[in-house]
Amino acid sequence: MRVIVVGAGEVGRAIATNLEQSHDVVVIDRNEETVEELTYSLDVLALRGDGTELETLREAGVEQTDLVIACTDSDETNLVVCGSVKTVTDAFTIARVRRRTLLETWEGAQSAFGVDFMVCTDLLTAQAIFRICGLPAAQDVDMFAGGLVRMAEFHIRPESPVANESIQEADRYDSLTFAGIFRDDELIVATGETVIQPDDRLVVIGSPDSVAEFAADATTAPDDDLDEIVIIGGSEIGYQAALEFESHGYSPRLIEQDPDRARELAEALPDTLVLESDATDLEFLAREHVDEADVIVAALDSDEKNLLVSLLGRRLGVDRTIAVIENLEYADLFQRVGIDVAVNPREETAEEIVRFTRTRRAEKVVMLEHDRAEVIEFEVDADSALLGDSIEEVVAELPDGVVVGAISRGGKRITPRGTTVVQPGDHVVLFVDARVLEEVLEAI
Amino acid sequence: MRRLHVDWRAGSSLVGTILAAVSLSFVVPIVVALVYGETDLWVFVASAILTAVVGLALRRLDPDPDPGAREAFFVVAMSWLLVAVFGAVPYVLAGNGSVAHPVNALFESMSGFTTTGATVMEDISFDTHSRSMLLWRQLTQWLGGMGIIVLAVAILSQLAVGGAQLMEAETPGPGVSKLTPHIAETARVLWIAYVGLTVLYIALLYAAHLLGYAPNMDLYNAIAHGFTTLPTGGFSPEARSIEAFSPLVQWLVVPFMFAAGVNFVLWWHVISGDWRTLLRDNEFRLYLGVVTGLSIVATVVLFLSTLETPETGQIGGNLERSARYATFQIASVTNSTGYANMDFDAWSGPAKAVLLFAMFVGGSTGSTGGGIKVLRWLVILKTFRRELFTAIHPDAVRPVRMNGRVLDEEAVRGIYAFTLLYLVIFFVGVALFAIDAARVGFEIELLDVISASIATLGNIGPGLGTVTGPMGGYVDFPTSSKLLMVCFMWIGRLEIFPVLVLLTRAYWQR
Numbered sequence: 046m047r048v049i050v051v052g053a054g055e056v057g058r059a060i061a062t063n064l065e066q067s068h069d070v071v072v073i074d075r076n077e078e079t080v081e082e083l084t085y086s087l088d089v090l091a092l093r094g095d096g097t098e099l100e101t102l103r104e105a106g107v108e109q110t111d112l113v114i115a116c117t118d119s120d121e122t123n124l125v126v127c128g129s130v131k132t133v134t135d136a137f138t139i140a141r142v143r144r145r146t147l148l149e150t151w152e153g154a155q156s157a158f159g160v161d162f163m164v165c166t167d168l169l170t171a172q173a174i175f176r177i178c179g180l181p182a183a184q185d186v187d188m189f190a191g192g193l194v195r196m197a198e199f200h201i202r203p204e205s206p207v208a209n210e211s212i213q214e215a216d217r218y219d220s221l222t223f224a225g226i227f228r229d230d231e232l233i234v235a236t237g238e239t240v241i242q243p244d245d246r247l248v249v250i251g252s253p254d255s256v257a258e259f260a261a262d263a264t265t266a267p268d269d270d271l272d273e274i275v276i277i278g279g280s281e282i283g284y285q286a287a288l289e290f291e292s293h294g295y296s297p298r299l300i301e302q303d304p305d306r307a308r309e310l311a312e313a314l315p316d317t318l319v320l321e322s323d324a325t326d327l328e329f330l331a332r333e334h335v336d337e338a339d340v341i342v343a344a345l346d347s348d349e350k351n352l353l354v355s356l357l358g359r360r361l362g363v364d365r366t367i368a369v370i371e372n373l374e375y376a377d378l379f380q381r382v383g384i385d386v387a388v389n390p391r392e393e394t395a396e397e398i399v400r401f402t403r404t405r406r407a408e409k410v411v412m413l414e415h416d417r418a419e420v421i422e423f424e425v426d427a428d429s430a431l432l433g434d435s436i437e438e439v440v441a442e443l444p445d446g447v448v449v450g451a452i453s454r455g456g457k458r459i460t461p462r463g464t465t466v467v468q469p470g471d472h473v474v475l476f477v478d479a480r481v482l483e484e485v486l487e488a489i
Numbered sequence: 490m491r492r493l494h495v496d497w498r499a500g501s502s503l504v505g506t507i508l509a510a511v512s513l514s515f516v517v518p519i520v521v522a523l524v525y526g527e528t529d530l531w532v533f534v535a536s537a538i539l540t541a542v543v544g545l546a547l548r549r550l551d552p553d554p555d556p557g558a559r560e561a562f563f564v565v566a567m568s569w570l571l572v573a574v575f576g577a578v579p580y581v582l583a584g585n586g587s588v589a590h591p592v593n594a595l596f597e598s599m600s601g602f603t604t605t606g607a608t609v610m611e612d613i614s615f616d617t618h619s620r621s622m623l624l625w626r627q628l629t630q631w632l633g634g635m636g637i638i639v640l641a642v643a644i645l646s647q648l649a650v651g652g653a654q655l656m657e658a659e660t661p662g663p664g665v666s667k668l669t670p671h672i673a674e675t676a677r678v679l680w681i682a683y684v685g686l687t688v689l690y691i692a693l694l695y696a697a698h699l700l701g702y703a704p705n706m707d708l709y710n711a712i713a714h715g716f717t718t719l720p721t722g723g724f725s726p727e728a729r730s731i732e733a734f735s736p737l738v739q740w741l742v743v744p745f746m747f748a749a750g751v752n753f754v755l756w757w758h759v760i761s762g763d764w765r766t767l768l769r770d771n772e773f774r775l776y777l778g779v780v781t782g783l784s785i786v787a788t789v790v791l792f793l794s795t796l797e798t799p800e801t802g803q804i805g806g807n808l809e810r811s812a813r814y815a816t817f818q819i820a821s822v823t824n825s826t827g828y829a830n831m832d833f834d835a836w837s838g839p840a841k842a843v844l845l846f847a848m849f850v851g852g853s854t855g856s857t858g859g860g861i862k863v864l865r866w867l868v869i870l871k872t873f874r875r876e877l878f879t880a881i882h883p884d885a886v887r888p889v890r891m892n893g894r895v896l897d898e899e900a901v902r903g904i905y906a907f908t909l910l911y912l913v914i915f916f917v918g919v920a921l922f923a924i925d926a927a928r929v930g931f932e933i934e935l936l937d938v939i940s941a942s943i944a945t946l947g948n949i950g951p952g953l954g955t956v957t958g959p960m961g962g963y964v965d966f967p968t969s970s971k972l973l974m975v976c977f978m979w980i981g982r983l984e985i986f987p988v989l990v991l992l993t994r995a996y997w998q999r
Binding site: 304307308310311312315318319320321322329332333 | 882883884885886887888890893895
């Protein structure tokens with residue numbers, strides 16, 4: 046498939062990297078140096094030019110292209126790119142926007158602006174923050190099959206009851222599948238004999254209830270309910286996160302230093318307590334009892350500041366710290382020194398976009414640990430390799446590194462066992478090692 | 490051209506236009522006088538001609554007026570003053586009873602147009618006054634209810650441009666909500682809702698009469714009360730006010746008095762089939778809550794009292810009567826209607842205290858009710874809550890919201906300024922009325938003085954006490970006090986600022 050990516054920022058680059066092997070990728074960017082650098086670092090065709098101009102698009106071969114992804118930093122540019130593409134071809138267009146109001150307009154009239162799919166980066170990040178907050182000790186949480194199936198990644202501490210147990214021993218939860226383990230830089234696809242070690246990151250897939258039960262049991266996180274949420278930083282992500290919490294009935298607190306922005310936020314968020322202060326002011330934090338928060342979300346405009354306030358929160362005794370980290374390289378480091386969860390806006394965006402590049406259109410794609418493994422959901426059709434025999438036999442024919450996490454059939458969840466037989470129309474949630482991803486995608 | 494001084498010619502011309510338009514309303518008493526064959530016919534014909542002539546003469550001062558923001562205050566304040574002056578002419582010309590005295594006539598006329606409902610008529614009966622005269626008195630309230638400026642904007646194409654400013658100056662509550670792009674259309678919408686409710690009300694009253702449930706409520710009375718209920722006026726051609734009618738009529742009046750205190754924009758929504766806007770409105774909910782709450786309190790107080798009336802007998806211990814008198818009186822006083830279904834001056838101390846409290850509430854913004862208005866209290870209560878909250882969280886940023894929308898801090902300050910000024914004027918009034926009474930040796934009680942001040946400033950009408958009570962009258966006050974009350978009614982109706990602005994030096998200079 047031929048794909049044009051307009052804008053070689055972090056998102057564009059992440060998408061191009063993900064697609065370079067399996068597709069013909071053309072990247073358009075206005076910056077000469079970026080184009081030069083891309084030409085040598087990635088196996089893609091990099092072009093210099095303005096993606097809103099038809100001439101540039103033609104040069105990139107827009108007429109033979111199946112998918113155009115507009116992910117520059119400007120919302121308007123992205124919309125114009127999609128509109129321009131639609132004047133000459135029917136290629137599927139994806140636009141990345143920051144402003145939520147644009148997304149709402151688009152949702153109200155699908156294919157408005159000539160956009161076939163719109164991704165709102167900050168909203169996706171805010172939604173990820175909300176999902177992760179809802180599950181104690183989770184590092185990553187996602188929903189599949191319309192909410193029937195939940196995937197979560199947990200950090201297993203030494204005190205956890207499942208630490209040093211084999212998967213077989215730990216398997217005492219109804220409708221829960223242990224999919225894989227991340228140990229340092231290694232990915233282990235779970236088998237019955239695999240032993241869960243302290244400091245592993247364990248990926249489980251199952252019903253929302255069983256995942257929550259496992260979270261409460263196996264992680265030693267304080268199990269009290271989430272009611273004190275403190276968001277630090279009134280950036281667009283901080284605002285969207287507060288909105289997300291509000292819409293689920295929570296009343297978070299939001300700390301913003303700039304008086305005008307604080308006022309603006311207070312006006313826009315009726316159920317949020319907006320506090321105008323410097324979040325690193327210890328006296329203020331003590332006065333507002335921030336130490337008693339169940340979770341703090343650091344959404345300031347720099348990764349370093351987010352690390353600082355997270356560490357500060359940690360020292361005060363906050364149960365959990367979630368930070369927005371833009372730079373992927375920092376994410377691991379920061380998680381190691383004290384942030385419980387680092388949420389990366391680009392990764393959230395890339396997940397949404399990548400699923401459109403799959404030849405068999407996946408219903409949903411979640412990348413784990415910077416795409417070392419993926420959890421994908423797709424609908425099984427008549428010529429899938431998964432059909433016919435029991436799962437045990439089918440999986441044996443697939444490359445190593447695949448786990449069937451869950452199946453939903455006619456809106457009901459089925460816990461996959463070795464003897465289960467997949468039927469056409471089933472929605473299957475698979476955990477796949479990224480190294481064998483292409484092979485698996487081919488087969489299924 | 491930018492003007493550095495107020496263009497009083499343009500202003501006067503517009504006042505003249507409005508006056509000429511108002512002169513047309515004399516048609517109603519003229520028709521009534523013809524129907525009943527009354528000699529007051531010539532009184533109204535003469536008044537109409539005089540008003541029209543003066544109005545048209547003023548209009549000639551500037552054939553093509555171009556009013557600005559400054560002129561709006563002038564036009565509004567002067568229109569109300571002159572309309573009241575010319576509305577007083579028939580009382581003087583007819584020469585019957587106490588209102589024949591020019592000051593009393595002006596008082597009665599101002600009380601009518603401002604929908605205050607305080608009266609200086611000593612004898613309210615057809616023996617002293619003609620039916621056409623008493624209906625004119627009722628009609629002044631109906632004209633003043635929705636506002637003569639709103640009426641003028643609705644019917645005079647000349648006011649299409651400056652209309653929004655004029656309407657804003659007439660009802661300076663927090664903002665005229667334009668329902669439609671054209672201000673004249675908004676004014677028309679408000680008047681249609683007003684006329685519609687009035688017609689419905691008259692029809693119900695007369696239907697009750699035809700069905701035999703309201704012996705005294707003949708067509709004349711139905712129309713007369715229709716003219717004064719929806720403008721929250723309070724005048725009645727019956728000396729005993731609503732007490733003269735059956736319990737059914739009294740119960741029927743309550744919801745319409747209540748409705749008159751609700752923002753008419755909301756009624757327009759209801760007429761267009763949208764109840765939710767009404768039910769979700771913060772001001773309406775507080776207004777409903779206050780009226781319901783005070784009614785319950787007053788009902789309990791009356792039920793526990795040993796109060797009796799000569800007409801209906803024991804009130805205390807009788808739930809229907811306690812509820813009827815309490816609900817009626819609270820609904821009447823809260824939004825400044827001023828009807829009485831009994832002499833509430835006879836109520837016990839606690840019950841009167843509840844009524845005095847209700848006098849300070851007022852109607853809703855955009856309603857015909859007077860007083861401080863519910864919205865202002867709501868904003869003040871919300872800022873109180875914010876103060877308490879920020880005492881605990883000093884860094885919290887808390888905007889004040891009204892119907893979910895954020896209220897500008899400047900508007901909040903304006904509301905505080907208004908309320909404080911209102912209370913200051915009220916206290917000054919209490920002092921001045923007391924001093925004036927002492928000057929002429931007029932025996933009066935404190936409660937009378939207090940309620941004279943609030944009842945005229947808040948356009949309520951009857952107060953508490955033997956003199957100002959519902960069965961008393963303001964006629965015994967010294968002439969100087971009555972003139973002051975005329976001013977109070979005037980500035981109270983226009984919500985203080987348009988009149989006070991005219992008294993500042995800055996207004997006349999530049």
